[in-house]
Amino acid sequence: MKQNVDFFEQALLSLDRLAAWEILQETGKERTPMQLIEQVVVPVMERIGDGWNQGRIALSQVYMGGRICEELVDRLLPKEAPERKHQPMMAIAVLEDYHLLGKRIVYAALRACGYELKDYGRSTVDDLVNRVREDRIKVLLVSALMLPSALRVKALVTKLDEIGTDVKIIVGGAPFLFDARLWKDVCADAMGKNAT
DSSP states (O other), rough: OHHHHHHHHHHHHHHOOHHHHHHHHHHHHOHHHHHHIIIHHHHHHHHHHHHHHHHOOOHHHHHHHHHHHHHHHHHHTTTOGGGGGGGGOEEEESOOOSOOHHHHHHHHHHHTTTOEEEEEEEHHHHHHHHHHHHHHEEEEEESSSSSSHHHHHHHHHHHHHHHTTTOOEEEEEEHHHHOOHHHHHTTTTESSOOOO
């Protein structure tokens, strides 16, 4: 099993979709699709994320590896698969920021791990509040590259509280990495240090 996990990681880092799929098929002969995702895909995505944090892996490899995994997980667990039904309604957005790569990486990593989530793209505070209410979102991920965008999270949390939602806000991005307390200062529920 460990050897297949290593081979899967190398296939992703080499951007070899076919090899990655073949490794999953071989490894999956004795596992359910969800076990395969939990025992191969998720650990490899975490290793790749750690490799980026340590400077051994390029950001482009993190992104493309996530996109490949996203495609493979869709093959293993189609949208109608019952394994996907028991997840909270989730969405991801960039809050009044023009930098979308971080959001795209997190989106791909979550989809690669079998999660379904809505991609709200670039949004304003009011737009996010309306969409969260309409879609009954339970977990909202907000990506920020610039400090002004990160600071807008506080207004978002305030407006969501005013309408009585029970949505959990998870933030991530450069401002939150530079200031370890910022996520608490903007009243978010949690902060992700990286996509995985």
